[in-house]
Amino acid sequence: MLNIADTLHLWCREARPFALATVVGVHGSAPLPVGTSVAVDMDGNAVGSISGGCVEGAVYELCRQVLMDGGEAQRAWFGYSDDDAFAVGLTCGGELDVLVRRIDPAAQPHLAAALAGVVSGRPTAVAQVVDGPEKLLGRTLSVLGDVDAAQGALDGGELDRLVTAQARALLRAGRTARVEVGGDADTCPDRLSVLVHAHASRPRMLIFGAVDFAAALSQAGRFLGYRVTVCDARPVFATEARFPYADEVVVDWPHRYLERTEVDGRTAVCVLTHEAKFDIPLLRLALDLPVGYVGAMGSRRTHDERLHRLRAAGASEQQLAGLRSPIGLDLGARTPEETAVSIAAEIISHANHATGLPLSHGTGPIHEPLARRQGDDRVHEMAVHAAVGR
Known part of the structure; x- marks a missing residue:
């Protein structure tokens, strides 16, 4: 639902009832992830998309039905039709599990508060029961990152505490996901599946070295949703005018910052920077920190010398194995802009545990990492060959 938070916030402020259709399960190749929503209000206004167009009409009608009936939440499955590729289904071959429920903002003020948090950029999570007893199906509670107590309720007891803890964990990770809870006497006798919609603060991209490549990478990072910082010890180069896409430009020694x-x-x-006086103390520290990605620019000769210096500085082989150097994927990049795409692509691949290989080399659903889909030695061999051939 957070993909349409702006409009939903407005409708909640106006106490306007609406039907919310949310993707709660994805199987195979589906165009949009779990947590994506469509909403329809009493006047027939619609916002959002859950399939890129192929099942929107059917979802719209289901939303209208739920609104008019004023009844319970409904489930619907949409999948590929072998008989007619243009029937109501996903022509991409995947399947969607969709939950549709009526939202009355006046009865759920916590939802308006959560949407306000999202719109203002505050870390916010909304937990929604998507599978379980009918009396709980569709219920929500909200967790604001800077507020201790959850808002709203599922059952008003231990279940709320458990789901709140799960929501906070996913919020810290910046990840929307389903979690399974209950099924025991201490929490809830019924097994529940809860979808946690997480809106975390923007992840950070720290770029060290105020060079042309940094200017291009800061633009790519901004486009991908990162909060970008450019840092360099040289004030003549580290200026806001040179890096208009950075959220902040810092003049300081990199390792000190x-x-x-x-x-x-x-x-x-x-x-x-690919200068040892900056790189070595910076990388030695970075490899000790719990960050998601560490990459360093330079030639292979620079990389070999860098490894030698880092070992002398006390870096372990396990730490050095996590260093992405030379930085980026092998795209044949030459210009700063092409290099920025190469680096951004590697960051995305690394974050998603993917191989970075062409999709045409694999089989199966494209929204699963290639290595996990094929799970054989051939993928490993391809990845090694690609790395050696750079």
């Missing part, structure tokens, strides 16, 4: 700034498991550290 990294010591005092906040990072987490989603942070990407990109070292573009």
Whole structure:
């Protein structure tokens, strides 16, 4: 639902009832992920998309039906039709599990507060029961990242506490996902499946080295939703005018800035200076931190020398194995803009545990990592061959 938070926030402020259709399960190749929603109000206005167009009409009619009946939540499955590829189904070959329920904002003020949090950029999670007893189906509670107590309720008891803890964990990870809870006497006798919609603060991209490549990468990082920082010890180069797409430009020694700034498991550290006096203390520190990605620019000769210096500085072989150097995927990049695409592609691939190989080399659903889909030695061989052939 957070994909349409702006409109839903407006409808909640106006106390306008609406039907919310949410993707709660995906099988095979589906165009949009779990948590994506469509909403329809009493006047027939619609917002959002869950399939890129192929099942929108059927979902719209189901939303209208739920609104008019004022009844319970409904489930619908949409999949590929072998008999007629243009029937109501996903022509891409996947399957969607969709939950549709009526939302009355006046009865759920916590939802308006959560949507307001999303619109204002605050870390916010909304937990929604998507499978379980009919009396609980569709119920929600909200978790604001800077507020201790959850808002709303599922059952008003231990189940709320358990789901709140799960929601906070997913919020910290910045990940929307389904979690299974209950099924025991201490929490809830019924087994429940809860979809946690998570809107986390933007992940950070820390770019060290105020060079032309940094200017292009900061633009790519901004486009991908990162909060971008460019840092360099040289004030003549580290200026806001040179990096208009960066959220902040910092003049400081790179390792000193990294010591005092906040990072987490989603942070990407990109070292573009390829000067040992900056690189070695910076990388030695970065490899000790719980960040998501560490990459360093330079030739293979620079990389070999860098590894030698890092070993001398006390870096372990396990830490060095996590260093992406030379930085980026092998795209044949030459210009700063092409190199930025190469680096961004590697960050995406790394975050999703994918191989970075062409999709045409694989089989099966494209929204699963290739290695997990094929699960054989051939994928490993292809990945090794691609790496050696760079």
